[in-house]
Amino acid sequence: MIMVRLFLTVAFASAATSALQTRRSTPPLDRCPGYTASNLVDNGSLLTADLTLAGAPCNTYGNDLTDLKLEVELQTETRLHVKIYDAASNVYQVPTAVLPRPSSQAASPSTAALQFSMTQNPFSFAVIRKSTNETLFNTSGTNLVFETQYLRLRTQLPESPHLYGLGEHTDPFHLNTTNYTRTLWSRDAYGTPNGTNLYGNHPVYFDHRGSSGTHAVFLLNSNGMDIKINDTDGQYLEYNTLGGIVDLYFLAGPTPKEVSMQYAEVVGLPAMMPYWGFGFHQCKYGYRDVYEVAEVVANYSIAGIPLETMWTDIDYMSLRKVFTLDPQRYPLEKVRELVTYLHDHQQHYILMVDPAVAYQDYPPFDNGANMGIFLKTANGSIFKGVVWPGVTAFPDWFHPDTQTYWNNEFLNFFNAETGVDIDALWIDMNEASNFCTYPCSDPEGFAIEAGDPPTPPPVRNNSGRYIPGFPADFQPLNTVKRSALQLNSNGSMLGLPGRDLINPPYMIKNAAGSLSNLTIFTDIVNYDGTTQYDTHNMYGTMMSSTSRNAMLARRPGRRPIVITRSTFAGAGSHHYRIVIAEILEFAALFQVPMVGTDVCGYAENTTSTLCARWAMLGAFSPFYRNHDADGSISQEFYRWPLVEEAAKIAIDARYRLLDYIYTALYAQTTTGDPLINPMFFMYPEDTNTFTIQYQYFYGDSILISPVTEENSTSVDIYLPDDIFYDFWTHEKVQGNGSWVTLTDVDFTSLPMHIKGGSIVPLRANGTNTTTELRKQDFVLWIAPNATNQASGSLYLDEGDAIEQPHVSKITFSYDNGEFFMRGTYGYNTTAGIINIAILGTTESASPNNTSYHYDKAVGTTTLITRIPLTGPWSSKLLM
Numbered sequence: 049m050i051m052v053r054l055f056l057t058v059a060f061a062s063a064a065t066s067a068l069q070t071r072r073s074t075p076p077l078d079r080c081p082g083y084t085a086s087n088l089v090d091n092g093s094l095l096t097a098d099l100t101l102a103g104a105p106c107n108t109y110g111n112d113l114t115d116l117k118l119e120v121e122l123q124t125e126t127r128l129h130v131k132i133y134d135a136a137s138n139v140y141q142v143p144t145a146v147l148p149r150p151s152s153q154a155a156s157p158s159t160a161a162l163q164f165s166m167t168q169n170p171f172s173f174a175v176i177r178k179s180t181n182e183t184l185f186n187t188s189g190t191n192l193v194f195e196t197q198y199l200r201l202r203t204q205l206p207e208s209p210h211l212y213g214l215g216e217h218t219d220p221f222h223l224n225t226t227n228y229t230r231t232l233w234s235r236d237a238y239g240t241p242n243g244t245n246l247y248g249n250h251p252v253y254f255d256h257r258g259s260s261g262t263h264a265v266f267l268l269n270s271n272g273m274d275i276k277i278n279d280t281d282g283q284y285l286e287y288n289t290l291g292g293i294v295d296l297y298f299l300a301g302p303t304p305k306e307v308s309m310q311y312a313e314v315v316g317l318p319a320m321m322p323y324w325g326f327g328f329h330q331c332k333y334g335y336r337d338v339y340e341v342a343e344v345v346a347n348y349s350i351a352g353i354p355l356e357t358m359w360t361d362i363d364y365m366s367l368r369k370v371f372t373l374d375p376q377r378y379p380l381e382k383v384r385e386l387v388t389y390l391h392d393h394q395q396h397y398i399l400m401v402d403p404a405v406a407y408q409d410y411p412p413f414d415n416g417a418n419m420g421i422f423l424k425t426a427n428g429s430i431f432k433g434v435v436w437p438g439v440t441a442f443p444d445w446f447h448p449d450t451q452t453y454w455n456n457e458f459l460n461f462f463n464a465e466t467g468v469d470i471d472a473l474w475i476d477m478n479e480a481s482n483f484c485t486y487p488c489s490d491p492e493g494f495a496i497e498a499g500d501p502p503t504p505p506p507v508r509n510n511s512g513r514y515i516p517g518f519p520a521d522f523q524p525l526n527t528v529k530r531s532a533l534q535l536n537s538n539g540s541m542l543g544l545p546g547r548d549l550i551n552p553p554y555m556i557k558n559a560a561g562s563l564s565n566l567t568i569f570t571d572i573v574n575y576d577g578t579t580q581y582d583t584h585n586m587y588g589t590m591m592s593s594t595s596r597n598a599m600l601a602r603r604p605g606r607r608p609i610v611i612t613r614s615t616f617a618g619a620g621s622h623h624y625r626i627v628i629a630e631i632l633e634f635a636a637l638f639q640v641p642m643v644g645t646d647v648c649g650y651a652e653n654t655t656s657t658l659c660a661r662w663a664m665l666g667a668f669s670p671f672y673r674n675h676d677a678d679g680s681i682s683q684e685f686y687r688w689p690l691v692e693e694a695a696k697i698a699i700d701a702r703y704r705l706l707d708y709i710y711t712a713l714y715a716q717t718t719t720g721d722p723l724i725n726p727m728f729f730m731y732p733e734d735t736n737t738f739t740i741q742y743q744y745f746y747g748d749s750i751l752i753s754p755v756t757e758e759n760s761t762s763v764d765i766y767l768p769d770d771i772f773y774d775f776w777t778h779e780k781v782q783g784n785g786s787w788v789t790l791t792d793v794d795f796t797s798l799p800m801h802i803k804g805g806s807i808v809p810l811r812a813n814g815t816n817t818t819t820e821l822r823k824q825d826f827v828l829w830i831a832p833n834a835t836n837q838a839s840g841s842l843y844l845d846e847g848d849a850i851e852q853p854h855v856s857k858i859t860f861s862y863d864n865g866e867f868f869m870r871g872t873y874g875y876n877t878t879a880g881i882i883n884i885a886i887l888g889t890t891e892s893a894s895p896n897n898t899s900y901h902y903d904k905a906v907g908t909t910t911l912i913t914r915i916p917l918t919g920p921w922s923s924k925l926l927m
């Protein structure tokens with residue numbers, strides 16, 4: 049393996065040398081002449097102009113384009129769209145089929161929150177918030193550079209700005225403002241190192257300016273790019289892309305939450321997910337056979353830890369080939385039996401699918417080859433990479449038949465009657481990842497040297513130990529206990545011809561080296577004529593939407609869950625995703641709410657204390673999965689008594705709060721209001737909150753403050769000037785805008801506080817599965833604010849179907865002793881409210897307490913034993 053890597057590195061070095069030799073010396077960017085604006089047409093909400101190169105071209109990174117068009121539109125009162133593209137419209141633009149554009153409502157300049165202002169010569173523009181006259185974006189001082197393989201646009205910013213976003217990254221949530229480069233180029237980045245480009249691309253940043261408001265800037269561009277933030281000669285942010293156009297959306301807020309909602313209007317609202325998706329998931333790469341998977345299921349059951357969903361990584365495949373089962377380790381009948389067992393116990397099953405299809409004579413490859421849906425090289429042969437099964441082909445998501453191909457493979461392999469009846473899907477390696485480094489001149493040789501596919505573990509004798517609960521024929525072995533707005537778009541928008549798609553003159557800071565390294569080569573042309581050079585960053589998200597459709601084809605009408613590794617802007621509207629950390633960014637900034645970490649850690653070996661802490665913390669992220677690498681020690685929650693105890697406490701609290709977070713997800717899917725909130729989203733004027741990245745709000749009401757130092761039992765937490773209530777003891781805590789040290793935070797607890805002013809609905813009891821949970825009654829926790837008031841909400845539906853004709857949308861309010869329940873009650877449930885507790889007091893009212901009474905206005909005074917969730921209610925709770 050080392051040999052072949054060395055060989056290929058050498059081979060590449062010579063290719064690079066020749067590329068360098070042919071490269072001319074490049075004039076510096078500061079010689080670039082910029083543009084002059086003319087022919088302005090301003091009809092109020094829409095302004096257009098022509099931009100003409102203002103002098104001799106600098107041709108630094110490709111040739112300067114001489115004629116551009118500017119289009120500025122006040123699309124809504126809070127959204128301004130600025131688009132600069134080539135007059136011929138041949139430069140690549142993100143296809144609307146991949147990312148539909150928001151429609152414009154043509155807002156009036158007099159009522160719009162944002163104002164556009166332009167300087168004609170040299171051309172520059174500024175965006176101003178009218179309510180404060182603050183300049184939000186200002187490109188003056190640095191000329192626009194628009195070349196065949198390079199685009200530069202710089203905005204001045206105030207000193208020490210509070211910027212967030214520009215993911216995916218593992219750098220501080222509050223972005224560095226000095227000497228900082230964010231590179232966007234999807235990359236299989238094991239270990240997710242900071243300071244590098246990772247799996248996904250979300251070119252949007254939030255700029256928070258405290259009491260004067262928050263806004264966001266979204267660059268709708270899928271090309272590889274470096275976004276530089278620096279403070280030399282004044283603070284700035286600068287886009288440097290390898291192509292595409294300037295396609296900017298300015299979102300006015302002014303609150304952070306409003307910005308999130310406005311961003312959702314641009315990239316699409318996230319999809320609702322099934323109720324059961326919030327259950328606890330278990331996964332590990334390296335479960336050697338179906339018996340081991342069954343053992344894990346059984347061990348969770350024995351331990352009494354609620355397991356909702358079991359996962360299997362690529363271990364199930366025959367020699368790592370997608371759409372196959374290993375006939376000895378994961379035989380079809382046994383896998384079907386496992387799935388039946390899970391379904392019989394109200395549990396679910398998820399498998400992983402990779403995009404790369406083994407280049408071998410087997411039906412999934414033959415079908416794809418016959419349909420012509422694989423990416424091809426210039427000479428028409430199928431493009432070959434090397435992934436887990438060895439030499440592979442890659443589906444071309446732009447091909448019109450790829451959806452049919454993918455649907456057919458899903459309908460066949462995941463057939464409920466004859467195949468593996470999965471409940472949701474996990475997709476991976478979709479950057480796309482390719483092990484064979486560029487130029488990969490001998491993929492077959494590389495695969496052999498690299499040992500792909502790896503030798504599977506020995507087949508085990510199944511006649512040993514007993515797996516409790518599973519049928520006799522399952523008993524095997526060692527049971528270890530445990531707007532389509534396209535004005536003037538006559539051109540192809542497919543990308544300019546004649547570009548160097550392998551070694552562009554401007555090179556982004558791709559941590560994988562050259563653009564084509566370890567992925568699909570960037571000179572590969574997609575079916576529609578676009579190139580991987582321009583569309584690479586969308587490969588993962590296109591696989592997600594194609595897979596979502598395929599899941600819908602096999603289970604029409606039911607909400608699909610597709611957990612993906614690589615994402616692009618708008619990804620949340622198609623599916624849900626997982627990466628390591630970055631929950632705040634994905635849920636609150638990028639509109640991808642179903643996000644979580646690899647609980648207990650993926651790479652390396654976990655420890656009992658780390659795993660216990662993580663079991664607690666993970667329970668308060670939207671997606672909750674214990675996930676472990678091949679070769680790492682097993683880390684299922686039942687492996688250590690400490691972790692088992694922590695997990696039980698955590699899952700119990702998570703499940704009791706499940707309808708609370710499900711209600712928050714519903715809100716995000718309908719308005720974009722995030723279900724996870726950074727501290728500054730809730731306290732936008734409190735400057736102390738701006739840099740906090742370890743504390744956050746789960747929903748709008750529950751502050752999570754984890755211990756972050758390994759093996760420590762103390763943590764400093766920030767409490768804003770507000771009333772809080774300890775989640776576990778209900779004790780009232782007055783925050784005063786300072787840091788508080790909590791000590792003796794043992795490994796089975798997690799500091800959580802309910803924000804004053806909230807009413808939190810909880811199920812009365814945690815249960816073994818979410819199916820059982822739905823039968824539980826509710827309790828309400830009222831957390832009064834300083835004026836002794838509170839409010840909350842509860843959304844109820846059937847939980848799994850896309851269409852929900854019968855839903856309940858209930859609001860609760862509390863005002864100095866009086867409780868009100870209002871809303872609509874379409875969802876038929878036998879669950880009722882059996883207790884209402886007012887936190888911070890010893891008072892609590894139960895249905896047997898005769899202080900309950902119907903509001904006379906509602907028309908009845910009958911005493912009942914519980915409050916049904918079937919109609920309005922009001923009650924005096926305190927005497």
Ligand SMILES: *[C@@H]1O[C@H](CO)[C@@H](O)[C@H](O)[C@H]1NC(C)=O
Nearest residue numbers: 163176177178179180181182
């Ligand atoms: C903003 O500037 C305009 C023009 O100078 C002025 O009329 C307006 O009062 C200013 N608004 C604020 C909030 O300062």
Ligand SMILES: *[C@@H]1O[C@H](CO)[C@@H](O)[C@H](O)[C@H]1NC(C)=O
Nearest residue numbers: 227228229276277278279280
């Ligand atoms: C920031 O500016 C300094 C000084 O000009 C320069 O050396 C550095 O490369 C810049 N960093 C980035 C990321 O552009």
Ligand SMILES: *[C@@H]1O[C@H](CO)[C@@H](O)[C@H](O)[C@H]1NC(C)=O
Nearest residue numbers: 226227228229243278280557
């Ligand atoms: C900027 O960061 C790079 C590494 O990303 C470092 O090599 C360089 O020294 C830094 N420059 C300054 C001026 O801090």
Ligand SMILES: *[C@@H]1O[C@H](CO)[C@@H](O)[C@H](O)[C@H]1NC(C)=O
Nearest residue numbers: 218219220221224241242243
């Ligand atoms: C980035 O990673 C390096 C090395 O792992 C570490 O020393 C540094 O503290 C990290 N920086 C941040 C901001 O996390």
Ligand SMILES: *[C@@H]1O[C@H](CO)[C@@H](O)[C@H](O)[C@H]1NC(C)=O
Nearest residue numbers: 219224227228229242243244
């Ligand atoms: C960001 O800033 C922090 C603190 O100054 C520094 O440790 C870290 O290396 C920087 N990260 C990057 C990626 O520049």
Ligand SMILES: *[C@@H]1O[C@H](CO)[C@@H](O)[C@H](O)[C@H]1NC(C)=O
Nearest residue numbers: 349392393394395816817820
């Ligand atoms: C959960 O409890 C229900 C009701 O007792 C039972 O039918 C189901 O099999 C249980 N599932 C698991 C995974 O324990």
Ligand SMILES: *[C@@H]1O[C@H](CO)[C@@H](O)[C@H](O)[C@H]1NC(C)=O
Nearest residue numbers: 057060485486560561562565
């Ligand atoms: C391509 O990736 C390999 C493996 O990470 C690395 O050794 C090589 O240097 C990279 N090549 C380039 C040109 O960056």
Ligand SMILES: *[C@@H]1O[C@H](CO)[C@@H](O)[C@H](O)[C@H]1NC(C)=O
Nearest residue numbers: 651652653654679680681682
């Ligand atoms: C994890 O533990 C196993 C078993 O003790 C060991 O073989 C492996 O090397 C460890 N992995 C790491 C990354 O330390």
Ligand SMILES: *[C@@H]1O[C@H](CO)[C@@H](O)[C@H](O)[C@H]1NC(C)=O
Nearest residue numbers: 654655656657658758759760
């Ligand atoms: C934390 O505690 C665990 C379990 O006792 C131990 O294995 C680990 O080495 C400790 N870590 C550190 C950094 O002390």
Ligand SMILES: *[C@@H]1O[C@H](CO)[C@@H](O)[C@H](O)[C@H]1NC(C)=O
Nearest residue numbers: 812813814815823824825882
């Ligand atoms: C909730 O759990 C407690 C203790 O486990 C039990 O006593 C009670 O009956 C349960 N209530 C319901 C409604 O299941």
